[in-house]
Amino acid sequence: MTIFFCQRIDADQDAHRRPLEKELGSRIRFFPLPCSGRIEPLHLLRALEAGADKVYVVTCLEGDCRYGEGNMRARKRLAYAQGLIEEIGLAKDCLELIHVPAGTTTIDKLVKELLARKAFAGPVPQAAPGQARHQRQL
């Protein structure tokens, strides 16, 4: 899982994500952003190419972006990227946008919720013999 998120969601995100990064290692990548509007379709495709099977873009509520329309741009760019991945047969929900009111949760709490959403109990360990990596559909 790769997660791009607006830093306003959790003022202490730096401290909160370190334990999760330790626990999950390469199975999670965090990208804190000054605003979700910083996201570009290229970042999303590169994240998938690097091996993520789910990419989240977490934005503030619509109308609440401190820069005005940053989260609206994020939504449009994510939609564009979804079109591109559908062209190669990937389900568009490999990329998902979620709105979170700023300061109502912490980044590690959020990620744990998102992980719990997944169909399987957890990511398939790479070393497991005879097991193919599944494409998780949510």
Added chain:
Amino acid sequence: MITAERKPLSEIKEMIAPYRKILVVGCGTCVAECAAGGEKEVGLLASALRMDAQRAGRDLDIKEVTLDRQCVYEFIDQLTEFIEQYDAVLSLGCGAGVQAVAEVFPKAIVVPALNTTFVGETKEAGLWVEKCRGCGDCKLGFFAAVCPITSCAKGLFNGPCGGSQDGRCEVDSDTPCAWQLIITRLEESGRLDCLKKVHPAADWSKQQGRGPRRITRDDQRI
């Protein structure tokens, strides 16, 4: 600028299907401006092609390069040192760029990733509108800087037609009626009299040429 749009991925895939090592070349001028073939778009296309190949269990090796201008030899030459290592070149240049590359490297297989469309302006972010048809005989001075050939669906020089309604073109209601605009501008600048005389038929030979047109300037040649 010259505008273009990326071809559907299925079409691009079909063109590069026989090849394993692809050089994807973008252009930093016109097609970058219309978000079709610049560095970002090269990255997006390359990423999509690589993921697609990986999912299909195919081998695909891509190098991404973006030239400042793909229609000028001096920039195309930058490809010389490594182009031979690649089976094919997927160009994100406009039609001129694709062909220029093919001319500099006649042995290379060069295919287009874009459909080149028109000469236009960036009206606003994300909106490009056709403005010029390259008629070779610019008449904008007669028509209050509104091109009747490009902006009037019927190319009338003595418009409007009977279908102009509320300043909209009858062919496409999203399109403003060029003649409404011409008349409004001339009226506002007190020049409506300019339209009294019948504007004569155009010399289309300047647009058609006898095959591809050319411009030569001796003072610019070596």
Added chain:
Amino acid sequence: MKGESRLKKVLQEGSFAVTAECGPPKGADPRVIEKKGKMLKGFVDSVNVTDNQTGVVRLSSLAACVLLLHGGLDPILQMVTRDRNRIALQSDILGASALGIRNILCLSGDHQSFGNQPQAKGVFDIDSMQLIQLVRQMRDAGVILGGEKLTEPPDLYVGAVENPFADPLSYRVLRLEKKVAAGAEFIQTQCIYNLVRFKEWMEQVRDRGIHEKISILGGITPLKSARMAAYMSDQVAGMDIPDEIIKRMKSVPTDKQRAEGIRIAVETIQALKGMKSVRGVHIMAIEWEEVVPQLVEAAGLTSRPEV
């Protein structure tokens, strides 16, 4: 040159002219045209044949005009600039005249995207204004575009169209003036439902003295149904159908709507007859040519002048 334009003679002697439109078939059967011609003969002075109207492929206007000629009618060749370049247009002008056609109506034509061949190249080498000027130049100066002399000039009475109800409204009268300056000799207007607006337009026309330089024929299209009225009002650019007319059509049961449409058309024709600077009426009963004799009779116009 053999034969003369009946329309020209009727207008020149000051009679109120009646012209009608004839739509060619989407096929090669000449009998369709012959039948329509027979139906209209004696009720009208001249008959327009449309030129692939709306960009839909139909039997050519030129061929249909010849068929009407053989039937003893005075055809008006409609010529659009959408489909042919100047070489073909000038050639067809010569051909039409050689075959005995004596009237031509110059138009730009509906855009090809509306028809059944939207992938066709729209030519638009010249526009309707330039075509009017061209026919006059071929006829009166005996030269083609560029100045080369013709061995025999064509003999054609030159007409054009104008739409008093299209935008920009303020420019429509000036555009009519321009067509007169280009050489148009008669005008057929877009169909009239809004008499108030038409009268206003005619007033402006009279103020500028245009009515004396060109013969204006008011366009009439009888409404077949309330649905047709609503459709035309909403979907056809440059059409002005007042609410009262639509209400009137709706107020009558469906099986009586045709009769009401005819009644409205007759009233409009009577109004045009009463306007001194309107020199005639042009009835465009699209695919309803049978109604023309009825309209002409009801409007008291059946005695066509002897010319």
